[in-house]
Each structure stands twice: as structure tokens, then as C-alpha cells.
Amino acid sequence: MLFDKNRLRSRGLLLWGCLLFTFVAAAQPIKVACVGNSVTFGYGLKNPSIAAYPVILQSLLTQKYQVQNLGLSGATLLKKGHRPYFRSKEFTQAIAFSPDIVIIDLGLNDTDPRNWPNSKTDFEPEYSWLISQFREKNPKVKVYICRLTPIFDGHPRFKSSTRDWYTQIQQLIPGIALANNTGLIDLHTPLSSRPDLFADDLHPNEEGAEIIAKTIYSALTGDYGNLKLASIFSDHMIIQRNKPIVIYGTANRDDQITVSFGQEKRLVKAKQGYWKVVFAARAAGGPYSLRISTTAQTINIQDILIGDVWLCSGQSNMVFPVNASAGAASALNDLKANTPLRILNFKPIADTNGQSWNEATLRKVNQLAYFNGQWERAGKQNLADFSAVAYYFGQEVQQKTGVPIGLIQLAVGGSTVESWINRSTMEHDEQLVDVLSNWRKSDFVQEWVRGRADVNLKNAENPKQRHPYEPTYNYEAGIAKLTDFPIKGVIWYQGESNAQNPEQYAHAFPTLVKSWRSKWGYDFPFYYVQLSGINRPDWPAFREMQFRIQTQIPHSGMAVSYDLGDSTNVHPVRKKQIGKRLALLALNKTYGNPEIISSGPIPISVRKEKGRFVVRFKNARNLHTRNGEVVKGFELINQKGMRFDAKGRVSRTHVELAIPAKQHFKKILYAWQAFSDANLLNEANLPASTFSLILK
Numbered sequence: 001m002l003f004d005k006n007r008l009r010s011r012g013l014l015l016w017g018c019l020l021f022t023f024v025a026a027a028q029p030i031k032v033a034c035v036g037n038s039v040t041f042g043y044g045l046k047n048p049s050i051a052a053y054p055v056i057l058q059s060l061l062t063q064k065y066q067v068q069n070l071g072l073s074g075a076t077l078l079k080k081g082h083r084p085y086f087r088s089k090e091f092t093q094a095i096a097f098s099p100d101i102v103i104i105d106l107g108l109n110d111t112d113p114r115n116w117p118n119s120k121t122d123f124e125p126e127y128s129w130l131i132s133q134f135r136e137k138n139p140k141v142k143v144y145i146c147r148l149t150p151i152f153d154g155h156p157r158f159k160s161s162t163r164d165w166y167t168q169i170q171q172l173i174p175g176i177a178l179a180n181n182t183g184l185i186d187l188h189t190p191l192s193s194r195p196d197l198f199a200d201d202l203h204p205n206e207e208g209a210e211i212i213a214k215t216i217y218s219a220l221t222g223d224y225g226n227l228k229l230a231s232i233f234s235d236h237m238i239i240q241r242n243k244p245i246v247i248y249g250t251a252n253r254d255d256q257i258t259v260s261f262g263q264e265k266r267l268v269k270a271k272q273g274y275w276k277v278v279f280a281a282r283a284a285g286g287p288y289s290l291r292i293s294t295t296a297q298t299i300n301i302q303d304i305l306i307g308d309v310w311l312c313s314g315q316s317n318m319v320f321p322v323n324a325s326a327g328a329a330s331a332l333n334d335l336k337a338n339t340p341l342r343i344l345n346f347k348p349i350a351d352t353n354g355q356s357w358n359e360a361t362l363r364k365v366n367q368l369a370y371f372n373g374q375w376e377r378a379g380k381q382n383l384a385d386f387s388a389v390a391y392y393f394g395q396e397v398q399q400k401t402g403v404p405i406g407l408i409q410l411a412v413g414g415s416t417v418e419s420w421i422n423r424s425t426m427e428h429d430e431q432l433v434d435v436l437s438n439w440r441k442s443d444f445v446q447e448w449v450r451g452r453a454d455v456n457l458k459n460a461e462n463p464k465q466r467h468p469y470e471p472t473y474n475y476e477a478g479i480a481k482l483t484d485f486p487i488k489g490v491i492w493y494q495g496e497s498n499a500q501n502p503e504q505y506a507h508a509f510p511t512l513v514k515s516w517r518s519k520w521g522y523d524f525p526f527y528y529v530q531l532s533g534i535n536r537p538d539w540p541a542f543r544e545m546q547f548r549i550q551t552q553i554p555h556s557g558m559a560v561s562y563d564l565g566d567s568t569n570v571h572p573v574r575k576k577q578i579g580k581r582l583a584l585l586a587l588n589k590t591y592g593n594p595e596i597i598s599s600g601p602i603p604i605s606v607r608k609e610k611g612r613f614v615v616r617f618k619n620a621r622n623l624h625t626r627n628g629e630v631v632k633g634f635e636l637i638n639q640k641g642m643r644f645d646a647k648g649r650v651s652r653t654h655v656e657l658a659i660p661a662k663q664h665f666k667k668i669l670y671a672w673q674a675f676s677d678a679n680l681l682n683e684a685n686l687p688a689s690t691f692s693l694i695l696k
Contacts, residue, residue: 029066032057032220033099033134035085037109039149039212040071044203051206056213061220070094077106079126081115086130095137102134103216105146105187107173108202111165113157123169127176144183144219147173149212150192152201153427153436163427185219186272187212192423193476196366196464222253224273227297232485233290237375238307238342238406240486241284248276248484251294260291276484282306284403303377305340307404308397309487310586312390313420313479314494316413317529317571325388325575332380340404341378341394345386346371346478352414352468356458366466368477371410387411389493389529392579393586400587408487410478414452416445416497417508418471420479425515426472431507436471444504445469449497469497479516489525489590490516491582495546496531496570499538502545510552525555527585530689532572533565533675540672543690557585560600563626563687567675581686600686606668606693613646613657613668615693622683623650631655633678637667655680668693 034040034054042052049055054069061067070093075085085091085106094102110116110123127145134141151158151166170188177184190211191197197208204212218224229249239245247259251270259266259277266277286305291298312318322328348370350361357365364370376382383391387409398405412419418426418435426432435444440453453467468474498505513526530546531539543562550558559581564574588598601617608614613636617623625631634646634657646668648657659665671678671690680688 029064030101031097031099032061032065032067032101032103033094033097034067034069034071034103034105035090035094036071036103036105036146037075037085038071038073038203039108040069040105041073042069042071042209043073044200045206045209051209053209053212053216056210057216060213060217068093068097068099070097074109075106076109076112076115077127077130078110078115078119078122080119080122081110082112083109086133095133098138099134099141100138101220102141102143103146103185104130104143105148106130107148107169108151108166110169111151111157111162113161116161116165116168120165120168124172124176124179128180131180131182142183143180144185144216145173145177145180147184147186147188149187149204149208150195150198152195152198153433154195154201154438158201158427159433183219185216187215190215193368193472193480194366196462196466199464218273224250224252224270227251227255227257227292227294227299229292229299229301230481230484232344232482233301234374235301236303236342236377237301237344238305238309238404240309240488241306241403242281243486244281245279246276246484246486247279247290247292248274249292251275255294255296258291258293262288284308286404305342305404305406307340307406308401309406309408309485310390310394310397311408311410311482311487311490312387312393313409313490314411314492314529315415315497316411317496317532317575318387318389318409318411318491318493319413320388320571320575321385322388322391322575323384324573326573327576328384328388331392331576332383335378335380335383339378339398341398342375342404342406343378343382343386343391343394344373344375344406344408345382346373346408346410348412348468350456352412352452352456354452354455357456358459362457362460362462362465365468365477366462368466370468370473370477373409375406388575389579389582390491392576393491393582394579396580396583397586397591400583400593401591408482410474410482411493412468412474414449414497415468415474415494416449416471417494417505417512418444419469419474420494421472421508421512422475422480422515422519423472425511429511431504432471432511439469439471444501446497446500479519483516483519487520487524489527489586491586492526492528493578494528495542499531499536499542502538502542505542506545506549509546510549513553513556523555525557525586525590526553527557527559527582529559529561529578529582531561533562533567533673534570535567535674537674539674540669540676540690543671544692547689547691555589557589557598558689559585560687560689562671562676562690563678565675584684584686597682597684597686600684601680601682601688603670603688603691603693606695608659608695611659613659613665613695614654615657615668616654617682617688619686620653620682622652623655624681624683625650626679626681629679631680633671633673633676633680635669635672636660636663636665637669639664639666643669650680666695668695 042048045051058067074083288304290301394407566572584598588596601620646657
């Protein structure tokens with residue numbers, strides 16, 4: 001019996017010892033090694049010991065984890081680099097730490113001309129070698145490698161080397177992760193639109209370090225803030241017909257997401273926090289409902305129509321509201337109840353007027369939280385402050401086609417064309433990259449634009465405070481959030497803030513169109529408004545440039561508006577005619593109605609015969625003038641550059657201009673006055689554009 005008691009006591013002690021060992025083992029924190037360069041170390045922060053991203057990551061992960069900052073300023077991944085990480089005490093400490101998780105963020109310093117040109121082929125194998133060193137120490141270690149944080153255009157080597165070599169490294173990193181079976185954390189995307197966080201264009205500040213920490217925290221824990229649907233989705237929306245129906249949002253890693261559209265259902269799990277499902281394309285119709293759910297959450301979207309979605313963008317003449325346009329009262333009174341017209345008005349949180357913004361507004365602008373809006377059924381109240389040009393366009397298209405029309409207004413008064421182009425396109429375009437640099441003092445940017453921004457930003461303490469007139473801003477704050485959402489096409493009214501430099505715009509505008517189409521993944525139609533008539537001497541050349549570049553942009557068209565202008569007001573009120581001219585372009589070119597004439601007379605040739613110039617036109621079966629007046633707007637330029645009013649007469653397809661005696665001419669101008677009374681029309685009563693013709 002004594003033997004049995006001792007035996008039992010012995011077993012109890014053994015069991016207690018095992019439990020104690022298990023408890024102690026379980027209480028050991030998960031060790032996380034943050035391997036990297038100056039971004040990891042916290043260079044440039046006032047106090048890296050409390051503000052570097054590994055410190056913030058530790059607080060997010062709590063005491064269940066032990067996070068070590070093993071960053072080395074200036075470190076290269078390349079062994080032959082100017083400061084190779086593998087030779088550092090930080091590397092030795094990282095290996096000795098025997099981490100359970102390793103976060104590697106190296107590569108920024110490898111873009112240095114001392115490193116990349118001579119050793120670029122070593123980057124992949126040496127990254128693989130670095131990963132293997134941690135696995136040799138701890139075969140169960142989880143390794144994550146990172147897409148690099150941004151380098152912005154103000155960096156001293158940006159154009160000479162860094163821009164291109166940085167891109168090459170970024171392109172290699174996903175392949176390295178795949179080949180070595182590591183996790184991949186994207187530190188680039190959350191920061192790529194935040195130059196305000198990078199005082200020296202390379203090192204993020206405290207807010208940037210916090211964004212890095214939260215990004216890594218989500219990757220490690222799978223916590224991405226629960227189920228969310230992209231903000232473009234709301235009640236009363238319109239989804240593009242005849243295109244795959246794409247529904248997307250964010251969710252936690254292990255959440256099973258059920259998406260039901262109508263009677264169809266899809267199941268999906270989020271990858272790196274993002275989820276997307278695709279339903280088959282549908283013809284116009286509705287209403288439909290959308291339901292997205294997990295075991296813990298449900299989101300319901302009601303009253304969805306399938307139709308055509310048009311993005312309506314530009315500056316103040318696109319913003320110009322219905323209630324300020326000529327004939328607004330009758331237009332709103334004629335609005336039919338239950339019209340299949342839906343609008344989404346992305347309103348800015350602060351207008352770019354003559355006011356200085358407060359601290360809260362400045363902060364939200366930097367955070368790209370500048371636009372707010374939800375889909376609505378079109379009605380008198382919400383249309384009153386909606387874009388007049390967009391409304392009259394959408395109303396005409398809807399009435400002529402019978403298709404439900406969705407209009408997305410995303411426009412900013414005074415904005416430049418460069419503010420609507422994405423950063424990567426600007427950075428890699430040799431003509432546009434210089435516009436990015438120090439834009440508030442740049443001759444590329446109109447003086448009025450810079451002055452208005454200075455007023456808005458008077459209270460800003462951050463020298464890199466952002467603004468909607470800044471190159472890339474409106475793309476990053478607005479357009480970037482729409483590119484996964486299929487659209488029918490774009491209507492555009494902008495150029496007033498670029499009119500001082502038509503040569504620059506002739507390159508920038510086609511670049512914008514091409515870049516947007518690339519982001520959406522297809523060549524949607526793009527219709528735009530030519531600047532109107534006003535007493536500004538630089539506008540005729542700009543209008544002629546807008547007319548000319550139509551031929552450079554496939555699936556495009558231009559609506560003339562100089563005849564609807566105001567000599568003293570940059571915001572003419574006759575917006576209904578402009579909206580309908582844009583609609584004619586869409587109805588003819590996009591909806592395929594050949595009976596609709598969509599543009600005015602277009603000059604195709606000029607010849608000299610019997611003491612006169614004969615200018616021939618297309619889109620001109622029956623040329624005439626407004627109210628039967630004598631033809632106006634033609635001028636002749638002689639060899640000395642002197643301008644002469646040209647007297648002429650109109651025939652059915654051509655105009656004949658008398659040649660003054662004893663003069664030799666080199667050019668014909670039409671509607672070249674800033675505020676022109678040019679009056680040439682075709683059989684659809686559409687005006688000829690401002691143009692010039694070289695005489696040979």
C-alpha cells in the first residue's frame with residue numbers, strides 16, 4: 001500500500017511538472033524580428049525608441065509577442081552593396097534571436113548607383129540566402145518579405161536612377177516571395193499616395209510608421225477591420241450593363257463571405273484583406289438587391305438598376321449646378337417621377353474658394369478623405385446642386401435610349417489636368433515628371449491656381465500639405481477608388497486652369513485618357529468640351545489644340561462651346577446645349593445611331609482658285625450661318641504675321657474667302673477671337689470649331 005501511495009505521489013508530481021512546463025512554454029511570447037533599413041530603424045523620427053514601426057507593432061500585438069527592431073540605416077540587401085546587412089551586428093542579433101516570425105524590408109538602398117548597376121543579378125539569390133539563414137536557425141520560422149515603401153519624386157536621384165531601379169526591385173519581390181514560399185506584405189500601396197508623410201521623400205514620419213505597423217499587424221493576425229463593402233456601392237446605384245458585375249470590399253482573413261446578387265450566389269474568402277466576386281454580365285433592367293454576409297455581419301443594398309454609368313469629371317464648368325443654369329426651373333419641373341436616372345455626387349469636404357482651411361480639413365485632405373457621396377434617385381432637390389452639363393447629358397441619353405443612366409460627378413473647381421493623372425504615369429513620363437516637383441512654385445502650374453492653393457493652405461504647417469490642385473491628388477483621392485467599377489464612358493469639361501500652356505496640355509490630356517483606360521482595362525469612350533468664348537487672349541490657341549487632339553485619342557469626341565460663352569464670365573450659364581452636344585456624340589459614336597449628326601463642320605482642305613481661297617468641310621451637307629448673317633470669324637494671316645478679316649460666302653459644302661490684292665498669305669484662322677462671333681453651322685445647326693489652316 002505504501003508503494004502504491006508513493007507511486008501515485010510520483011505520478012502526481014510528474015503530471016504537475018508536465019503541466020507547469022506546458023504553462024511556461026505557452027507563456028513564452030512569439031518572437032518577431034523586424035529586419036530592414038532606416039525605415040525599420042526609424043530614421044528621421046524624433047524618438048525612434050517610441051515611434052519606429054516595430055515599437056508600434058509591439059503595442060498592437062500586445063505582450064503575447066516580443067518584437068525586436070533590427071533595422072540598420074543605410075543597409076543593403078546586396079552583399080556587395082555599400083553597407084550590406086549580412087555583415088552587420090543587427091543581422092547577427094537577428095539570427096541569435098531565433099525569431100518565430102521575421103519581417104524583412106530591404107531594397108531601398110540597393111537603388112543607389114553604387115549598388116544596383118554592378119550587382120542587380122545578385123538580388124534574387126542573395127534575398128533567398130538571407131531567408132534561408134533564418135530557416136536554418138529555426139525551421140518553423142514564418143518569413144514575410146515586403147514590397148518597398150515609396151521613394152517620391154523629390155529624391156535627389158529620382159530621375160537619374162532611383163525611379164527605374166526602384167521599379168525593377170519592386171517587380172522582383174513578389175517572385176522572390178513565391179520562390180521561397182514566404183508571406184508577402186505590401187508596404188507600398190498604403191503609402192504611395194501620401195507624399196505628405198515623407199519630409200525627405202524617403203523616410204516616413206510618425207504617421208507613416210503607424211501605417212506600416214498596422215499593415216504588418218493585419219498581415220500577421222488577419223485582422224483587416226471586419227466586413228466592408230467598397231464605398232461605391234449603395235442603395236439606388238446603377239451597375240454597368242453588358243460588363244461582368246464586380247462586387248468587392250475588405251474582410252478578415254478567415255471570414256467566409258457570401259455574396260448574393262438577385263438569385264445568384266458566390267462564396268469567397270479575402271486575400272490579404274481584399275475580396276472580390278464576379279457575376280455574369282446582364283442586360284439593362286432591375287431593380288435588384290445585393291446581400292453580403294459573414295457569420296457575424298450582413299450588408300444589404302437595395303434598389304439596384306442595371307444600365308449605363310457615365311463618369312462626369314473636370315473642373316468648375318462640370319461642377320456648375322443645374323439650379324444656376326439657364327432654364328433650370330423648367331428643366332427641374334419637367335423631371336419625370338421615377339425616372340431611371342441615378343446620380344452620385346462626390347462632394348468635396350471643402351471648396352477651393354478664397355477661404356483658408358482649418359486644421360481638421362487639412363488633415364482630411366492629406367488622408368485623401370476629400371470626397372463624399374452616395375447614389376441617389378434623381379429628383380428636384382438633389383439635382384439642384386448636381387452638375388448641369390452631366391444632368392442634361394444623362395437626361396438626353398436616357399430619353400433617347402430608354403436605358404437606365406447612372407451619372408457619377410467627380411469634379412473640382414479650378415483643378416488642373418495633372419491633378420487627375422495617376423502618380424506612376426506622371427513619374428515615368430519625361431514631359432510630366434517635372435510638373436510633380438515643387439508644384440506650388442512651378443511655372444508649369446498657372447499662377448492663379450498656385451495663388452488659390454496658397455490661400456486654402458495658409459494654415460498648413462506641413463510643407464508637403466496636399467491640395468486638390470496638386471498633380472495626382474484628384475486621381476488618388478477620387479478616381480483610384482472607382483477603377484474596379486465598370487463604366488460606360490467619361491464626359492469631361494476642364495482646361496481653364498491649363499489654358500496658359502496648350503502645348504503641355506496637348507501631351508497631358510491624351511496621357512490622362514490613356515492612363516484611365518489602362519486602369520479600367522478597356523477603351524471606353526471619352527467625350528470632352530472645348531473651352532468657351534471669353535475675353536482671355538490665350539483661349540483661342542487652346543481651343544484649336546483641343547480640336548486638333550481629337551484625332552490622337554481613339555473613341556473620343558469634342559463638343560464646341562465658344563458660341564455659348566460669356567465675354568466676362570468663365571462660367572457661362574447655357575449648360576443645357578453643352579450637355580446635349582455631348583449626348584449627340586455619345587448617341588452617334590457609342591450607341592451607334594448613324595442618323596444623328598454629332599459635330600459641326602470640320603475643315604478638310606483648302607485651295608486657291610481665281611483670287612479666292614476655297615475651304616472644304618466634312619459633316620457639311622448644308623452649310624449656313626446663324627440667322628442668315630454674312631459669314632463671320634474667318635481671318636487671313638500674311639507673311640508678316642498681320643491679320644486681315646476675310647470676307648466670304650458660304651456654299652453647301654465649302655466657304656469661299658476673297659483674297660485681298662497685293663498680299664501673300666500663310667494661314668487661315670477661324671473663330672480665333674477670344675470671344676468670337678463666328679457663325680458657321682451645318683445642317684444640324686452645330687458650330688464649326690476654332691481652327692487654323694496652313695496655306696502652301
